[in-house]
Amino acid sequence: MTITTLNAQKLQTVPNVDLNKYVGKWYEIASYPQIxxxxxxxxxxxxxxxxxxxxxxxxxxxxxxxxxxQSYIKGKAFVEKNSGNAKLKVQFFWPFKAKYWIIDLADDYSYAVVSHPNKKYLWILSRKSKMDDTVYQEIISRLKLNGFDLSKLQKTKQL
Structure with missing residues (x-):
């Protein structure tokens, strides 16, 4: 497959998200920088x-x-019907809602990867401020297989 073919590959979400396990605090490990x-x-x-x-x-x-x-913003996330809770629409400013798709998730909810179907947004999240490098590299490998441009990915400084 060529890179163009990979980028055109349709983005898939995880099959199901237990929102009771997903709630709580997440640390951004890496992301595509956004304005x-x-x-x-x-x-x-x-x-x-x-x-x-x-x-x-x-x-x-x-x-x-x-x-x-510290900078702070509060918003709402609405689950898309029939998405297994893996597709959300996040709203920080009415009436705008952004697609928030959970595309990778640890069985124990220790990490999550979130994107948009256009693949222009990407966040790697963890329950801890530091992520084991082996786990990070496994996530990176899956993102590469899904056609993400990893040259745009930047690690987030955490304490």
Missing amino acids: FQKGCHCTTAEYTLSEKGYMIVENRCNRDSVNGK
């Missing part, structure tokens, strides 16, 4: 189930250094 995350270090995302059927999303990071001023 809204410029200068972010020690990035985390925390998910909480609301009584209204959606998840509350709280993203934090320290600006410009690991000890920088």
Whole structure:
């Protein structure tokens, strides 16, 4: 297969996500840099189930250094029907919703990989601020097989 063929490969999500296990705090291990995350270090995302059927999303990071001023944004995540809870739409600013697809997930929910069907967004998340390098390399190998441009992936500085 050529690289063009791989990039055109349709992105698949994991078959099922137990939202009760997914909630909690995640540390960003690596990502495709996004303008809204410029200068972010020690990035985390925390998910909480609301009584209204959606998840509350709280993203934090320290600006410009690991000890920088904390930046915070709160949003909502809505599960797409018939997606096994693996496809969500995240909303930080009404009325805009972004696709949030869980494409890789540890059996014990110790890591997750999130993207968008266009593959222009990518986040590797972990329950701990540091990820075992063997686990990281296995994730990278799967991302490569799925046609992701790994030259764009940057590790996130964590304490």
